[in-house]
Amino acid sequence: xxxxxxxxxxxxxxxxxxxxxxxxxxxxxxxxxxxxxxxxxxxxxxxxxxxxxxxxxxxxxxxxxxxxxxxxxxxxxxxxxxxxxxxxxxxxxxxxxxxxxxxxx
Amino acid sequence: xxxxxxxxxxxxxxxxxxxxxxxxxxxxxxxxxxxxxxxxxxxxxxxxxxxxxxxxxxxxxxxxxxxxxxxxxxxxxxxxxxxxxxxxxxxxxxxxxxxxxxxxxxxxxxxxxxxxxxxxxxxxxxxxxxxxxxxxxxxxxxxxxxxxxxxxxxxxxxxxxxxxxxxxxxxxxxxxxxxxxxxxxxxxxxxxxxxxxxxxxxxxxxxxxxxxxxxxxxxxxxxxxxxxxxxxxxxxxxxxxxxxxxxxxxxxxxxxxxxxxxxxxxxxxxxxxxxxxxxxxxxxxxxxxxxxxxxxxxxxxxxxxxxxxxxxxxxxxxxxxxxxxxxxxxxxxxxxxxxxxxxxxxxxxxxxxxxxxxxxxxxxxxxxxxxxxxxxxxxxxxxxxxxxxxxxxxxxxxxxxxxxxxxxxx
Numbered sequence: 001x002x003x004x005x006x007x008x009x010x011x012x013x014x015x016x017x018x019x020x021x022x023x024x025x026x027x028x029x030x031x032x033x034x035x036x037x038x039x040x041x042x043x044x045x046x047x048x049x050x051x052x053x054x055x056x057x058x059x060x061x062x063x064x065x066x067x068x069x070x071x072x073x074x075x076x077x078x079x080x081x082x083x084x085x086x087x088x089x090x091x092x093x094x095x096x097x098x099x100x101x102x103x104x105x
Numbered sequence: 106x107x108x109x110x111x112x113x114x115x116x117x118x119x120x121x122x123x124x125x126x127x128x129x130x131x132x133x134x135x136x137x138x139x140x141x142x143x144x145x146x147x148x149x150x151x152x153x154x155x156x157x158x159x160x161x162x163x164x165x166x167x168x169x170x171x172x173x174x175x176x177x178x179x180x181x182x183x184x185x186x187x188x189x190x191x192x193x194x195x196x197x198x199x200x201x202x203x204x205x206x207x208x209x210x211x212x213x214x215x216x217x218x219x220x221x222x223x224x225x226x227x228x229x230x231x232x233x234x235x236x237x238x239x240x241x242x243x244x245x246x247x248x249x250x251x252x253x254x255x256x257x258x259x260x261x262x263x264x265x266x267x268x269x270x271x272x273x274x275x276x277x278x279x280x281x282x283x284x285x286x287x288x289x290x291x292x293x294x295x296x297x298x299x300x301x302x303x304x305x306x307x308x309x310x311x312x313x314x315x316x317x318x319x320x321x322x323x324x325x326x327x328x329x330x331x332x333x334x335x336x337x338x339x340x341x342x343x344x345x346x347x348x349x350x351x352x353x354x355x356x357x358x359x360x361x362x363x364x365x366x367x368x369x370x371x372x373x374x375x376x377x378x379x380x381x382x383x384x385x386x387x388x389x390x391x392x393x394x395x396x397x398x399x400x401x402x403x404x405x406x407x408x409x410x411x412x413x414x415x416x417x418x419x420x421x422x423x424x425x426x427x428x429x430x431x432x433x434x435x436x437x438x439x440x441x442x443x444x445x446x447x448x449x450x451x452x453x454x455x456x457x458x459x460x461x462x463x464x465x466x467x468x469x470x471x472x473x474x475x476x477x478x479x480x481x482x483x484x485x486x487x488x489x490x491x492x493x494x495x496x497x498x499x500x501x502x503x504x505x506x507x508x509x510x511x512x513x514x515x
Contacts, residue, residue: 022167026167029171029172030172031172032171032172032174032175032178034127034131034171034175034179035131037408039404039405039408040152040404040432041150041152041153041157041168043156043157043432043434043439044439044482045432045434045439045441046430046432066482067439067482070482070483070485070486071482071486073483073486074486074487074489
């Protein structure tokens, strides 16, 4: 298992053992972190799983999709490192990835 | 034995009930919270039941709203597999089918609805299914291997999503819709005709303006659907998706006001003191619904109403004022809806349905009230700003999908 570091809105850090083959969103949810709503269940239909990804890992991530880009553009809290965590499949190359849960819109 | 007692008792362990409990803890509520659910499972996501979960693309563990351990960690007691059959509002207790009583300080009713039962003869045959619970879909899935023909009764979202999944799985699917178009209760004609054409192009037989006469079977197993003219459409599986009936009988029997579900005010309160209702069963005056008292069957509504009630309970009341949104996935089509098209008096199509990426913009009294966006996430996102905005908008720009909606709003 590889670790995923999640930072809550309040700045609390949680290190979780992440499972490959599932999205970063699913891994965050399975760790019991409830700030992430992920209301559509991971089908890229809303923007309630918005996170900021450590830019050092940017090159390892699947590129941002058009729908994801559009959904993020609706957020008042978008930053260059914004992603929808349901659109990032976790794998071992992402070990040590840090992501911060973005403020709610 | 003294009855169990909770400061807040939530009846219903779906999206609304789960979120009510979560939101209470997130808002700092420290009292005892209990959640009663009539299914054996902990809260899980329901929209996927007619989509990925039906397709077998997601395991049950992956559709849990929170991991099982979450609830105990937050000191939320999950009382699953229990059915509430009565409410005594004066005594502040609910009665379970087991005969036990549970006491509450405040009650949040979040039971959603039960699928409307088919009234046709043969509805009890094996192979006749509804799609509302995990158990419904597991049973349906267990019969897929031996079925090649499926009839779907009802051309709403559940029926069409199921039709799309089963067609992809290689089944021959027929959809029967009693009205003259699919999605008639929830969308405008352009969207209806588009989805009708898409289903036909994928090989689904869509029959409009028809209703079954009866379900016919042999040895307890459904074999087909007999139509009024005597024709029998062969089917080893029949899926009935004709809407839900709000599960509010115990509350109404206890005196709660309501004709279609239970009536709530802008803070989720019912007419009974210390009793709230949220989600599919809560009839409310939606601020985006032209003053109509409506029930909204969506995750968004269940979630946001639950948050409204949690805030009331912790002493930070804010009236419910969430802009409705909704989604449906069929084949490679992603429908996203923003706003409520109820009572629209004009609709405009933006882009070309033939391009399989377009939006329908709905108006009432010249103002935009909703958009249905098909493979047009950008319109879904940018259209939000148009809703409720002042007329007049430049209709030519609005109809031109090359002009971003954010420029139309300006």
